[in-house]
Amino acid sequence: MPDLGDLYQQLIIDHNRNPRNFRRLEDANRMASGDNPLCGDRIQLFLKVEGGTITDIGFQGSGCAISQASASLMTQAVLGKSTEEAEALFRAFHEMVTGPRDKAPDRQLLGKLAAFAGVRDFPARVKCANLPWHTLKAALQGAEEPVTTE
Amino acid sequence: MSTAQRAAAPASRPESVSAPLDVERIRADFPILERKIGGKPLVYLDNAATAQKPRAVIDAIQRYYREQNANIHRAVYRLSEEATREYESVRARVARFLNAAEAREIVFVRGTTEAINLVAHSFVRPRLGPGDEVLITAMEHHSNIVPWQIVCEERGARLRVAPMNRSGELLVEEFEKLLTERTKIVSLVHVSNSLGTVNPVKELVSLARARGIPVLVDGAQAAPHYRVDVRDLGCDFYALSGHKLFGPTGIGVLYGRAELLEEMPPYQGGGDMILSVSFERTTYAPIPAKFEAGTPHIAGVIGLGAAIDYLERLDRSQIAAHEADLLSYATERLSEVPGLRIIGTAAHKAAVISFVLEGIHAHDVGTIVDQEGVAIRTGHHCTQPVMEFFGVPATARASFALYNTRDEVDALVRALFKVREVFG
Numbered sequence: 001m002p003d004l005g006d007l008y009q010q011l012i013i014d015h016n017r018n019p020r021n022f023r024r025l026e027d028a029n030r031m032a033s034g035d036n037p038l039c040g041d042r043i044q045l046f047l048k049v050e051g052g053t054i055t056d057i058g059f060q061g062s063g064c065a066i067s068q069a070s071a072s073l074m075t076q077a078v079l080g081k082s083t084e085e086a087e088a089l090f091r092a093f094h095e096m097v098t099g100p101r102d103k104a105p106d107r108q109l110l111g112k113l114a115a116f117a118g119v120r121d122f123p124a125r126v127k128c129a130n131l132p133w134h135t136l137k138a139a140l141q142g143a144e145e146p147v148t149t150e
Numbered sequence: 151m152s153t154a155q156r157a158a159a160p161a162s163r164p165e166s167v168s169a170p171l172d173v174e175r176i177r178a179d180f181p182i183l184e185r186k187i188g189g190k191p192l193v194y195l196d197n198a199a200t201a202q203k204p205r206a207v208i209d210a211i212q213r214y215y216r217e218q219n220a221n222i223h224r225a226v227y228r229l230s231e232e233a234t235r236e237y238e239s240v241r242a243r244v245a246r247f248l249n250a251a252e253a254r255e256i257v258f259v260r261g262t263t264e265a266i267n268l269v270a271h272s273f274v275r276p277r278l279g280p281g282d283e284v285l286i287t288a289m290e291h292h293s294n295i296v297p298w299q300i301v302c303e304e305r306g307a308r309l310r311v312a313p314m315n316r317s318g319e320l321l322v323e324e325f326e327k328l329l330t331e332r333t334k335i336v337s338l339v340h341v342s343n344s345l346g347t348v349n350p351v352k353e354l355v356s357l358a359r360a361r362g363i364p365v366l367v368d369g370a371q372a373a374p375h376y377r378v379d380v381r382d383l384g385c386d387f388y389a390l391s392g393h394k395l396f397g398p399t400g401i402g403v404l405y406g407r408a409e410l411l412e413e414m415p416p417y418q419g420g421g422d423m424i425l426s427v428s429f430e431r432t433t434y435a436p437i438p439a440k441f442e443a444g445t446p447h448i449a450g451v452i453g454l455g456a457a458i459d460y461l462e463r464l465d466r467s468q469i470a471a472h473e474a475d476l477l478s479y480a481t482e483r484l485s486e487v488p489g490l491r492i493i494g495t496a497a498h499k500a501a502v503i504s505f506v507l508e509g510i511h512a513h514d515v516g517t518i519v520d521q522e523g524v525a526i527r528t529g530h531h532c533t534q535p536v537m538e539f540f541g542v543p544a545t546a547r548a549s550f551a552l553y554n555t556r557d558e559v560d561a562l563v564r565a566l567f568k569v570r571e572v573f574g
Binding site for chain 2: 004007008013037038039040041042062063064065066122124125128
């Protein structure tokens with residue numbers, strides 16, 4: 001039986017309660033929205049990308065603690081990073097929450113995002129953690145349709 | 151007293167309560183209730199999604215496959231005759247169960263969804279023209295919304311929705327105002343899956359029928375809890391699902407008045423629904439075979455028959471009394487949980503409780519209570535318009551059945567305090 005504490009870590013609870021970068025960017029040049037209608041998780045992501053670097057980022061949304069904390073921690077992790085670095089984080093995060101259990105997450109690269117390692121043991125919740133990241137990817141690629149991870 | 155309250159039929163109130171239901175004996179009939187989830191006893195409170203199966207149902211399906219498996223209505227050998235007899239005897243038992251006038255008024259379908267689609271396509275579609283209307287209610291399941299949207303869009307007709315109040319009770323006067331000469335069918339839910347509201351179906355049917363408007367009743371959530379009498383309700387069609395009635399998945403029933411079924415064109419073409427076929431012309435079989443193209447879910451029908459037999463052996467007024475007790479006990483205990491708000495507070499309710507916990511999303515609630523072995527449903531319950539009406543993205547829902555106990559309500563409440571603890 002997976003441990004609940006691994007899923008609802010204090011860091012996740014805290015970011016759910018006080019999400020960081022929870023704002024709409026008026027001067028955003030990349031935007032995307034993610035919507036998991038079955039869950040009711042929604043996020044809107046705003047980015048300012050200048051010279052290949054994410055110089056500002058904000059999000060708005062509503063949904064479960066996992067999706068909202070994931071969005072909050074993601075905005076902190078990618079702010080100031082190049083779009084390539086952000087995509088590398090996307091891959092590392094994705095692998096951490098969907099990859100095999102015996103493979104340890106790259107804590108060096110992931111930093112605080114490693115708090116989501118426990119999500120892997122709750123298959124029904126993986127899509128919640130992933131939604132902000134797929135939304136980020138869509139924003140960077142200039143996708144117009146809302147993304148979903150359901 | 152509001153109209154909705156006055157109109158609520160006393161279907162869930164026990165007619166005469168003798169001894170209480172022997173729940174421990176009933177629990178022993180359901181093998182899955184012995185299961186542990188992560189070392190804790192399973193507390194199954196998602197009966198509105200699907201009910202558990204008694205041993206009698208599991209055994210009947212096994213027996214069919216082990217001893218009787220043959221296709222029906224086709225062969226002269228004994229095994230096939232036996233399977234055919236079993237299959238058709240269930241039709242007669244379902245007819246009695248619903249108090250239909252004749253067995254041929256019972257059509258086997260995959261479930262409530264298919265039953266509604268069948269009526270939408272075979273009965274309503276041919277008689278629906280531009281400007282005509284289909285009337286449903288604000289508390290319908292998606293399965294009683296989408297089929298109507300499809301036919302309305304195709305025929306240039308309009309879907310009308312009778313409103314409800316903040317308690318989740320249908321506004322009968324508003325419903326009545328929406329019954330016009332343009333209304334070609336009324337399709338309404340007997341018991342709401344997300345709110346638990348029991349609609350005053352008999353009254354609503356008579357309002358529609360007095361104007362010559364046919365009525366379909368979605369009985370998916372009613373049949374497991376209350377005795378359903380289609381002739382007393384006066385409806386033209388009644389739909390239900392086997393798996394919510396302690397039977398197998400993939401089997402359901404459409405009751406239709408014979409005279410209507412007879413004039414309806416087939417829903418699907420194929421084997422078993424014909425009298426004769428040539429490349430020039432096909433003559434359809436009489437009802438109900440006309441609506442049962444192809445080899446049906448024989449094992450499912452036999453399992454459904456066993457489920458009905460199981461229910462018929464019990465005192466249904468005892469079941470209703472037991473469930474009413476669970477509902478009032480759970481409503482009271484849940485009010486102890488800080489920040490908990492019940493969505494759906496109709497005066498006349500089935501044992502279904504949707505709720506939200508302030509500041510905590512339903513999916514977080516679901517995941518945490520699952521760790522305590524408690525299975526509840528979280529999400530929009532296929533009733534997104536209901537969620538929108540109450541301004542919530544999703545709810546958690548505990549729905550009870552005859553085998554649930556007060557101890558299980560306590561386990562749910564303990565688990566919800568745990569949710570509060572995790573979220574600080």
